[in-house]
Amino acid sequence: MSLDLILRIGTKLILPFILMFALYVQFHGDYGPGGGFQAGVIAAGMVILIAITFGMSAAKRVAPQAVVERMVPLGVLVFAGTGVVGLLLGKNFLDYSVLGHDPVHAREWGILLVELGVLITVSGTMTALFYAFVERGR
């Protein structure tokens, strides 16, 4: 419908920036406010914005439902797997200092990996919730 034109063009303009900003929040979480949770919510917000403006089918082309639903356990697996790697390499569960040759650096890496797990779980869960509610409403 041509009436939605302004909305669609505007949304098209902002979508890449939302994703970029989510990644910025994710990886800048070490230095400023932010982290996996907030970044996950923002990334899920992008998918929701697509669904609102372009319809559900477009959103599912961007983030297919199967992928989204697999992301939910995948994030927890990444988080727990980071812990198990520490366990396998002879330290305690969730002790990241074995991930690199330098303990400090390794812990930084561990934090990044863990935040990645949180990001995957949170964005997957939020998007899957949105899908589930909307599909149910039909």
Place this chain on the structure above:
Amino acid sequence: MPLAIDVLSWVLIVLGSFFTVVGGIGLVRMPDIYTRMHAASVTDTLGGGLLIFGMMLQAGFSLVTLKLLFILGLFFFFAPVVTHALAQAALHEDIEPELAEDRRGRAEAMD
């Protein structure tokens, strides 16, 4: 910081504050949804824009300025988009805009 830039930024910030409050008053006082939208856009663009310009001058040339620029861009591009969507949805719900003729008619009826 040179005094001129300082003074300029204070002037911008005070002007921005003024327009922000004006927009808020308009939001409460205006008679119907379309005019209220008009008032709210004063807060969004003029008030927010001037405030952010003032703060940009205060911040100097740094990452903060870039972020403020992003926020400014967000205001400038998306306040109109949201207002447009809002007006469209309100029209869709058959809320009639109150026209000047209506008001004139009412005033004549009161006379």
Place this chain on the structure above:
Amino acid sequence: MFVVAAAAVLVTLALALTRAILGPTVFDRVLAGNTVGTLAILLLAVIGFLTGRPEFLDIGLTYGLLNLIGTLAVLKFFRHGDLAYDVEEERKP
């Protein structure tokens, strides 16, 4: 001087909240909500400068983006009664 700006933004917040509570139609409330989001960003920036730590503008950007998403969601809901209504789907059959 940032105090002036903060006071102005707070006063406007109160006015917008008044409109959100009084608002005869839902659209008035949406408009007031959008304005509150904008004002929250401004207040955040002003507070950042007031306390001398303007690094927290990321949060302002977050506010802006999610305010946009929320407002558009509400409007879409009222326009079509369904959050993910697809105009293209309607035209196809």
Place this chain on the structure above:
Amino acid sequence: MALLTLLAVATIAIVRQRSLFGVVILAGIYSFLMASLLIALDAVDVAMTEASVGAGISTVLLLATLHLVKATEMRPIHANWVPLLVALVVGGILVWGTISLPPFGVADTAVHQHVAPYYLSRSIPETGVPNVVTSVLADYRGYDTLGETTVIFTAGIGVMLLLRGMRRRDDNDRGDAA
């Protein structure tokens, strides 16, 4: 403190509101005010979470829920005095508890003596992460965050199973069990 007043006004307005759409929008406003208050208290990470979850996602999810249920709240049949009484008593006890708290922002209280100095002083040399919130969240308190992530995972799976299960039964009624 002006923010607190606005917050209280918004809360009362939410309670008084009968139209659930109004409640959704007012809840968004409430969330923005809350986030501003948290910024004023210097809790930036919490404020960011509040802003992103409260104002964006929960508005959308509440609207999606409203699509499934009726949109106006029913007037209660009889006055609910007991919940009001319970709320007042609990609120009173909490306020009474705050009287014996140390003054806001004092550095030499019990909370700031236990592990906080350790985290604050060791975060950068031990983990190389300047944001202490992140290092505590992901490193020192990794177990808690893992539990938190699992909670989100469980909640998501639960809701998906609930809604999906209902829909599958509908499909069966229509005769296409896919």
